[in-house]
Amino acid sequence: MAIIKGRLLVSLSLVALLLLVETATPHGQAYAIDCPALCSYRCSKAGRPKICLRACGSCCQRCGCVPPGTSGNENVCPCYAQMTTHDGRHKCP
Numbered sequence: 001m002a003i004i005k006g007r008l009l010v011s012l013s014l015v016a017l018l019l020l021v022e023t024a025t026p027h028g029q030a031y032a033i034d035c036p037a038l039c040s041y042r043c044s045k046a047g048r049p050k051i052c053l054r055a056c057g058s059c060c061q062r063c064g065c066v067p068p069g070t071s072g073n074e075n076v077c078p079c080y081a082q083m084t085t086h087d088g089r090h091k092c093p
Helices: 002-024 035-042 049-063 078-082
Strands: none
Touching: 035 049, 049 078
């Protein structure tokens, strides 16, 4: 009886740990990305780089991804592509 309780406790602890890891990372990704570096490249050709970096950083943290290149390629990161401002304009550069 004690062995069964011990196994059940270990199993439940593992499930709780997996759920914590899954919900603590954006969209289930189990790795962290370097938002500042990715956004620096993404905004390297922007006319207003500080505004671009602020918006990109916000989008990157929420979505956990940044499309490759300095513009376009948003199909790679649908969350990033679908974010809008309060005015309904495209948020992410």
